[in-house]
Amino acid sequence: MKRNRTEKPKSGKASGSPSHASEEEIRRAVRNRYAKLAQSGQSCCDGNASCSCGSIYPQATISTLPDDAIAVSAGCGNPTAIASLRPGMTVVDFGSGGGIDAFLAAKKVGPEGRVYGIDATHEMVLRARRTANESGFENVEFRLGEIEHVPLDAEVADVVISNCVINLSPDKKQVFREAFRILKPGGRIAVSDIVLLNELPDEIRKDLAAWSGCVSGAVSEEEYLGAIEGAGFEKVKVEDRFVYRHEQLSGYLKETDLSEDPRLKGVDLSQLVASYRITAMKPAGRKT
Numbered sequence: 001m002k003r004n005r006t007e008k009p010k011s012g013k014a015s016g017s018p019s020h021a022s023e024e025e026i027r028r029a030v031r032n033r034y035a036k037l038a039q040s041g042q043s044c045c046d047g048n049a050s051c052s053c054g055s056i057y058p059q060a061t062i063s064t065l066p067d068d069a070i071a072v073s074a075g076c077g078n079p080t081a082i083a084s085l086r087p088g089m090t091v092v093d094f095g096s097g098g099g100i101d102a103f104l105a106a107k108k109v110g111p112e113g114r115v116y117g118i119d120a121t122h123e124m125v126l127r128a129r130r131t132a133n134e135s136g137f138e139n140v141e142f143r144l145g146e147i148e149h150v151p152l153d154a155e156v157a158d159v160v161i162s163n164c165v166i167n168l169s170p171d172k173k174q175v176f177r178e179a180f181r182i183l184k185p186g187g188r189i190a191v192s193d194i195v196l197l198n199e200l201p202d203e204i205r206k207d208l209a210a211w212s213g214c215v216s217g218a219v220s221e222e223e224y225l226g227a228i229e230g231a232g233f234e235k236v237k238v239e240d241r242f243v244y245r246h247e248q249l250s251g252y253l254k255e256t257d258l259s260e261d262p263r264l265k266g267v268d269l270s271q272l273v274a275s276y277r278i279t280a281m282k283p284a285g286r287k288t
């Protein structure tokens with residue numbers, strides 16, 4: 001799909017942070033939510049109406065992955081499918097969670113390649129490391145860290161992938177600057193993420209649990225692609241997108257108090273957000 005800048009929230013305003021929450025409160029809420037997921041293993045693969053691994057990843061792909069990674073997967077797309085990974089490459093997964101995409105990447109880059117998963121939630125990192133050990137992935141390493149300050153040297157990566165994570169960051173521009181820094185010249189990003197199509201109802205926009213649930217931190221296509229370009233990337237391309245229906249967005253809000261909120265009764269939640277798959281390239285001649 002060609003890049004299309006015409007759709008944006010009706011107000012022209014991107015979704016701001018919940019009015020009462022500081023950046024640190026947002027980060028804490030995000031870590032708490034994914035720590036619980038890491039410990040419980042109740043992921044979108046467990047029959048949640050909003051998504052399912054079966055609809056995100058082909059069944060043949062799922063069957064090659066450790067059950068433990070599938071059990072905590074929480075993505076909204078399949079970034080390795082658009083990443084053109086080849087044997088020997090170095091890949092960094094921003095917000096690797098239980099490791100599902102890192103493990104997929106590890107299979108594609110093979111023993112000569114290397115995959116680094118970066119995640120800010122200690123419990124997720126521990127769980128992903130355990131899965132890697134138990135399943136014998138020797139070319140994958142999970143590091144605790146924020147994607148705004150990636151614990152890796154400059155120009156180490158051929159590809160940065162990410163699945164439903166950058167929407168959670170209170171500083172998306174800094175995330176793309178970090179991706180640019182750690183990529184080799186000519187390196188690429190391939191991300192799946194939630195993008196805002198129309199303004200969210202105030203009750204959702206201001207809700208901290210809706211932020212950690214990958215809804216209210218989403219920004220417009222214009223702002224998202226602008227952050228990628230602003231970091232220095234070229235050939236920014238929306239590969240495809242999937243617009244959420246009412247039931248699908250409701251599914252994302254299932255774990256928040258909003259699912260029972262009388263103010264949202266009868267409110268149409270269709271066409272407010274979409275899952276995008278986006279690629280871009282660090283210019284071949286550009287050093288960090």
Ligand SMILES: C[S@@+](CC[C@H](N)C(=O)[O-])C[C@H]1O[C@@H](n2cnc3c(N)ncnc32)[C@H](O)[C@@H]1O
Nearest residue numbers: 034073074075095096097119120121146147163
């Ligand atoms: C929705 S889950 C997606 C996990 C994984 N990508 C997947 O597809 O299953 C979001 C993950 O990103 C991590 N995360 C959120 N914000 C982050 C940040 N600023 N830096 C690093 N990790 C972050 C969370 O801890 C969580 O594991």
